[in-house]
Amino acid sequence: MTVRKALALVIGAAVCTGVLGTGCARQQADASLQDAHAPGGSAAQPVSPRPAPPRHFPRPLPGVGPVMRDLLPSGTRQALVVTGESETSSQARVVLYERDPAQGWRAVTGPWSAHNGLRGWTDDHEAGDLHSPIGVFGLSDAGGRLPDPGSLLPYDEDPEFAVSGTGHLGEPLEGSFDYVIAIDYNRVPGTTPLDLTRPEGEDKGGGVWIHVDHDGPTNACVSLSEEHMRALLTAVDPDKEPVVVMGPREVLAR
Template identity: 65%
Template sequence: MIRRTPPAALLAASLLLTGCGGGAAATPDHRPEPASENTTATRSVPSPSREVSVAAAPRRLPGLGPKTLAKVPAQTRQAVVVTGRGKDSSTSTVVLYERTATGWQAGESWPAHNALKGWTDHHRLGDLRSPIGVYTLTDAGGLLRDPGTRLPYDRSTAFSLSGTGFEGEPLAGSFDYVIAIDYNRKPGTSPLDWTRPLGADRGGGIWLHVDHDGPTQGCVSIAEQHMKALLLTLDPDRHPVVVMGDAASLAR
């Protein structure tokens, strides 16, 4: 599947409005390079998931309260749970859960970063907080070739990034792999799509992406090898979602 990249000016604007990256990403001096052409790499089918013991698998996703659980679609069989250390903390952990015949099987726990100022129930553009909620995961992309994901994947030079983050760390490579979080965006489009159903003032461009060893503007970031593992595991037929927020909020 080939996707057309929006005009370069819209691409630059969309990444300036993104919740991703660090402080430098929001300045004109560090805009991503415009894409000359956006292509999609041929996707390979990942190897089957390893067999796991499900005897002790919990019937419900651990750490989630009734209000949060009610937002997880009944058909969901994969859930990326991002648990923040605190409402105002920029550090969190990520665990991929797979639903089996007897319950939810947890994968490894990965360290992660979220937004500089933590979490919010009502995300707004520039608030430097990550949105709390349950969101579908439908689309991926990046500067690097498709590693073999089942998700639609947009490879584009528009995912180039330079400059430094909030703690002076280099941002280069942060968008080598990204998975769009379907907060204030149109599912089924490139992560670069600028459509904002809730309006531009509610922010957008909230992604899972490669960690740059510092807080983000609104995204969730994990190590490159873990991003690649997610891309190889997530399956649209299993209706994956991300469940994200600080621990206290998720427990409601």
């Protein structure tokens, strides 16, 4: 054998050994990797728990704090929120909200401009004090001088809803009671708004309505434009146990 042939055999053997060694190492690595992923494998890594999904809470009634929210009946799914600018203001903002069991409260009509009592608001209303009462009251009956526009509440069309004279700013009152919704303050729910029964006595006043605006402050009522009164009458649904939540902004927010 020549020196050249001997050298070729040595180099070939070395190359084969390196290739075989590489192949074995790869097989061993693959086997180890499989062991690591096998159940009970000594090299198995712990699985990190998935992050908890974010929690979503139902939206609370906007602008209404916990004190007033606690006065809402448990079955109520409609709330007309009348927010006065201040305790002495006769101007207010009105929004009708509905409650979805999962999503919470959402606005369905408004915001609308409104008037309230000439001297603002009180939590101890008395007859003739020219304040609107603060609180949460049911909405159960409607009526007016004009025919029913499609009210979901029981509607009493009656010529006795006629009114005349002038308001506190000298504005004409005619047509103010064309459409009304009775606020269940010191009255018997389930009767016409014209019913004069006062369960808490005459001194506590009564006849507090939502009615057509006459471009000025009221004695105690809340007034909206005729267009918005028609919209409200066709939206307030007795099956949703509707209420009005009314008062000045700082009181409602408590």
